[in-house]
Amino acid sequence: MGRGGMKRFGRSGTSGAVAILLIAAILSGNAHAGVADLDWMSGTWSGPTGPDATLEENWIQPANGTIGAFVRMSRGGVTGMVELIVVEEAGDSLVLHIQQWDPGFVPRAAGAQHMALESLGDRTVSFRATSEGGLAALTYSRPADDTFIVEVTLADGTKIPITLKAQ
DSSP states (O other), X not given: OOGGGOOOOOSSHHHHHHHHHHHHHHHTTOSOOOGGGGGGGOEEEEEEEETTEEEEEEEOOOBTXXXXXXXXXXXXXXXXXXXXXXXXXXXXXXXXXXXEEETTTEESSSSOEEEEEEEEETTXXXXXXXXXXXXXXXEEEEEETTEEEEEEEETTSOEEEEEEEEO
């Protein structure tokens, strides 16, 4: 990587044209979105979600067209919900699948909810629901190396920002 996090191209005259085309494709939203673009999400994150309540998200490194997370919500030392999130490549975009379970591995819904990529930026990604469920949208961002923010938009439009810290 060159300065400023941009890939460095060769010195030939065509490399400048290629760089301009690449930037134009990214700005127009026509660039291929892959799970490698989400490597910044990888890690173990934890933070409070209310009185005596904690959310933990454990994101694995992207590989083989997927990235995923195991999520645990607990209150008072008891796990109240677990969740599995899988983001996979679909054509030139990304699709998020999310499923939640109550204690005893009882599903909260009949199946996973599906979301399509809405936007992808520098250490930020947003997904919008494409199937029925309790969520309308999810946005993840990492504004600092030790901070991971999840913005949950419920089906009724309520937005819940959750700030997690690196563990």
